[in-house]
Amino acid sequence: MTPDAPGPLDEPDDDEALHWAGDEARAQAAPRLRDAHTASGAPALEADAPEADAVRTPAERALFAGTVAFGVAYLALSIGWISSVQLLVYPAFDLLGEIMWQFGEFLAMVAPALWFAATLTLTPEGARHRGRTRMIALLVGALVLVPWPALLYWIGSTQ
Amino acid sequence: MTAAATPPADDAVPLGWRVGVAVIFALLHGWFLFTAASNLIALPALYAAQGYDELIPWTTLILGVALPPVFYVVALLLGRRRMLSARVVVLAASLAATAASALTLYVLA
Numbered sequence: 001m002t003p004d005a006p007g008p009l010d011e012p013d014d015d016e017a018l019h020w021a022g023d024e025a026r027a028q029a030a031p032r033l034r035d036a037h038t039a040s041g042a043p044a045l046e047a048d049a050p051e052a053d054a055v056r057t058p059a060e061r062a063l064f065a066g067t068v069a070f071g072v073a074y075l076a077l078s079i080g081w082i083s084s085v086q087l088l089v090y091p092a093f094d095l096l097g098e099i100m101w102q103f104g105e106f107l108a109m110v111a112p113a114l115w116f117a118a119t120l121t122l123t124p125e126g127a128r129h130r131g132r133t134r135m136i137a138l139l140v141g142a143l144v145l146v147p148w149p150a151l152l153y154w155i156g157s158t159q
Numbered sequence: 160m161t162a163a164a165t166p167p168a169d170d171a172v173p174l175g176w177r178v179g180v181a182v183i184f185a186l187l188h189g190w191f192l193f194t195a196a197s198n199l200i201a202l203p204a205l206y207a208a209q210g211y212d213e214l215i216p217w218t219t220l221i222l223g224v225a226l227p228p229v230f231y232v233v234a235l236l237l238g239r240r241r242m243l244s245a246r247v248v249v250l251a252a253s254l255a256a257t258a259a260s261a262l263t264l265y266v267l268a
Contacts, residue, residue, distance in 0.1 A: 081259065088262060100190055104258040111255035118252035121245045122237055144256055148263040 063131040070116070070138040077112040080147030085109055087149050115141035172243045180243065181235065184250040188231040191257050195223030195264075202268075219268040223261060230257045 234253035
């Protein structure tokens with residue numbers, strides 16, 4: 001070994017990699033390992049997940065099934081609006097109107113997805129009357145977002 | 160929704176952001192209100208000039224004017240005391256529903 005070569009004492013301490021700035025202030029100066037989370041007070045997410053599934057009540061399972069069923073219906077509504085947009089043409093010639101018409105068509109195509117996302121956002125876990133509120137909101141959305149342009153076209157083409 | 164499950168996030172969102180989001184979506188909803196109001200003003204006169212007074216689609220014309228503010232106000236009320244992201248999602252859904260209903264009324268008129 002040459003005198004210039006770094007010796008064992010010059011190498012960085014491996015434990016340093018397990019520390020974060022501010023650990024001392026939060027009384028977490030000790031190295032934290034994956035299996036030591038209970039000692040540091042962190043929740044054991046992996047261990048809790050199966051228990052959360054096990055305690056799911058029939059009402060929660062029904063809500064999940066209803067949400068999935070409405071999800072499929074909303075997917076069909078999105079397809080219907082994509083078809084509707086193909087059938088519509090802007091009825092004037094002004095540039096701003098044309099731009100906003102295209103924007104409106106884009107919004108109509110994403111409307112079912114946005115309504116679905118908004119309903120799930122407004123009915124989080126712990127919300128009062130969660131299941132009933134979510135199902136009513138999804139039902140109202142399905143009625144509001146019926147793709148009439150495509151529906152009327154299909155009805156007309158079958159007659 | 161219980162207060163314990165979801166603490167009010169109204170104070171966490173700066174007032175400027177709240178007002179900014181509300182104004183942007185008000186303008187976008189306002190465009191659909193403007194086009195519907197234009198139709199309500201112009202179409203009856205056009206129908207009357209052609210001699211088709213009895214065919215004026217009053218229901219769709221009035222619904223076109225009424226729906227954008229209704230959707231907007233409902234979305235604003237639902238978004239109260241929620242995080243900014245939730246407000247944006249609800250207002251975007253309201254705007255998209257407004258656009259879809261405008262296209263529906265255009266076809267039905």
